[in-house]
Amino acid sequence: MTDSEFYNFVIVGAGPAGLTAGIVAARNGFSAIILEKGEIASPKPRGEGMAHGKIVDDILGKDYLPSIGLKSNGGRVWHSPGDLQITTTYKEYPHYFFEWREFIDRFVEVAQDLGVKILLKCEVIEPIEKESTCIGVKYKDASGSIQELHGNVVLDCSGYSAVLGRHYGIPYDEEIICPIVKCLISKANIDIKETPDLQFYFIGNGDLEYSPRFPQCVAYLFPLANKRAEVGLMLRMAQARSMKTVTIPSEDEIMKVWDEIKKSYPGYSVFFKGAKIDYEELTWLPNAKMVENYSPISGVILIGDSAAFVNPFGSSGLLYSMEMANFWVNILTTDLKELSGQKKEISEVNKKLFESIDEYKKKFEEFEVYEQVKGYYSLIGAFEYKIFNRLRTAEKINKKWDYIASLLKQA
Numbered sequence: 001m002t003d004s005e006f007y008n009f010v011i012v013g014a015g016p017a018g019l020t021a022g023i024v025a026a027r028n029g030f031s032a033i034i035l036e037k038g039e040i041a042s043p044k045p046r047g048e049g050m051a052h053g054k055i056v057d058d059i060l061g062k063d064y065l066p067s068i069g070l071k072s073n074g075g076r077v078w079h080s081p082g083d084l085q086i087t088t089t090y091k092e093y094p095h096y097f098f099e100w101r102e103f104i105d106r107f108v109e110v111a112q113d114l115g116v117k118i119l120l121k122c123e124v125i126e127p128i129e130k131e132s133t134c135i136g137v138k139y140k141d142a143s144g145s146i147q148e149l150h151g152n153v154v155l156d157c158s159g160y161s162a163v164l165g166r167h168y169g170i171p172y173d174e175e176i177i178c179p180i181v182k183c184l185i186s187k188a189n190i191d192i193k194e195t196p197d198l199q200f201y202f203i204g205n206g207d208l209e210y211s212p213r214f215p216q217c218v219a220y221l222f223p224l225a226n227k228r229a230e231v232g233l234m235l236r237m238a239q240a241r242s243m244k245t246v247t248i249p250s251e252d253e254i255m256k257v258w259d260e261i262k263k264s265y266p267g268y269s270v271f272f273k274g275a276k277i278d279y280e281e282l283t284w285l286p287n288a289k290m291v292e293n294y295s296p297i298s299g300v301i302l303i304g305d306s307a308a309f310v311n312p313f314g315s316s317g318l319l320y321s322m323e324m325a326n327f328w329v330n331i332l333t334t335d336l337k338e339l340s341g342q343k344k345e346i347s348e349v350n351k352k353l354f355e356s357i358d359e360y361k362k363k364f365e366e367f368e369v370y371e372q373v374k375g376y377y378s379l380i381g382a383f384e385y386k387i388f389n390r391l392r393t394a395e396k397i398n399k400k401w402d403y404i405a406s407l408l409k410q411a
């Protein structure tokens, strides 16, 4: 094997998690390569708003986020089914909205300045194992040829595709991912100067006469500058998959329902009067359940969306994917420093490193960020069970809205 085929960190996916991992590995003095299946890093826009946590300054540079962002006022307006009642909550923390491409390009710039190699149009297909330890990946390059790369640690940062997580049997489709429509509009019928709050519309199962068995969902609008807005529909699957009254919809059905909601859902459809759709796509967000086994084999760690390490209430997958990548690369490089100085086969180094996995996991699970994410999942679990499963329809949810509003104030 030549040196160019070996990197300490082999990273799958150039999203916020993979790019953070590459940056931290390089800053700690280790070689890192990122394989990205798209023609550019993170080709599809995903989250475009995040809290200005310390990690963002550490990775992208001090105050880079405010320099490209529009500060949110922290307000959220929650609309009951049918838009019959509303509750507004405020969360005081620095939160910014920005353009996806500008955000991602900055990661790429920082990573490349540090010597992280990013291979585009390279789709990872499967892990390479030796003696029950992952020692690299196979990938299809831009010409369609199958290539191999070896490394001490393989980080699956491939988002909901979770190519290695799926390979090791993690039930994303059955338990973890939720469909979400991502849409960007201009000439929106809303002005951020007058209405700066985020808007969320709860829709119960059984509420839509054009699709009575459609799962419970939340239509949202995040106002942006110049009469633009991010809008979309999040299907809430944590309860839905076990509810007798729900039929899991096809992709076509989801888009048909989304079209109707844009046209006629009380309160929400108003934003679309005269608006132009600039981007619209059905995608998936892993936020029904956390992945418990985020190191499914020695040599591999699932990071970010592939570990469903997000705030399931929304708006924090970016921050948490960066935090998780930072944590794991830092902890692994501490021991890797010592091990890679010794004369050993790669598989021996990898195996030795992962002998401490239980200790690393314990530290991660004691990390306050992990505790926050876990806390959000248990809160949303109880909340959704009560509202979307037990109460379920507009009539019952509306009757208990005062109680629901009190829960929303804690979220």
Ligand SMILES: Cc1cc2nc3c(=O)[nH]c(=O)nc-3n(C[C@H](O)[C@H](O)[C@H](O)COP(=O)(O)OP(=O)(O)OC[C@H]3O[C@@H](n4cnc5c(N)ncnc54)[C@H](O)[C@@H]3O)c2cc1C
Pocket: 012, 013, 014, 015, 016, 017, 018, 035, 036, 037, 038, 041, 042, 043, 046, 047, 048, 049, 050, 122, 123, 124, 125, 157, 158, 159, 160, 161, 162, 163, 180, 181, 182, 232, 283, 284, 285, 303, 304, 305, 306, 310, 314, 315, 316, 317, 318, 319, 321
């Ligand atoms: C519609 C929507 C709105 C959201 N809004 C917000 C928000 O406002 N704020 C917030 O914080 N979070 C938000 N999120 C969540 C946030 O975007 C994600 O949590 C975050 O992007 C996760 O980063 P990641 O790097 O783990 O995965 P991703 O961003 O999904 O990146 C994965 C990368 O891996 C690549 N890839 C996939 N498969 C392969 C393969 N086999 N080989 C090579 N490359 C591969 C992909 O092309 C992609 O570049 C939103 C998500 C969605 C879908």
